[in-house]
Amino acid sequence: MGRRRRKKVQRRPERRIPTVFECPSCGENAVKVEINKAEELATVGCGNCGLTKKVKITKLTETVDAYSEFVDAFYEGEKAVSNERK
Template identity: 35%
Template sequence: SVPAAMGKRKSRSTKSMAAPRKPPKLDTLFTCPFCGYSEAVECRIDLKDRIARASCRICGESYFTSAHALTAAVDVYSDWIDACELANEGVRRCRPRLVEA
């Protein structure tokens, strides 16, 4: 007589390898800190000369900084914003007074 069949062995299934997720794309167009237009500032990075430039196509303002292999457009823009905040540090915003006649 044939013995009762035991449970089958589980076959080795190939584990589905999850594809590595691509990092989300960073913004390349930004709001100008001077004229306020959105998506007007474009950043260009020249790794050969190690210089990065952010410039507004509306008002023409621009900012230059140094660049390296890991520099991204968002880094150049945030450096520009930081430089603007540093330049405005200590500046009081005053409302003009109305002179009574």
């Protein structure tokens, strides 16, 4: 008689930080964040409606952090958020 077979361990897939986000203005998934760590700036912009903003970052800042600052500035009605098409 043999031993009882062990159940295989099922690993959960690791969650990843998204690279494209939803635009607060037009609602499309078209907001991209470009981080320049040398200049300590992140450029957040929508490829659909052209809404852009430059955000100051630190060494620990991720793309999600820059996006959240962009959304907060949009909903506060900050005038630094420009609506220009490239």
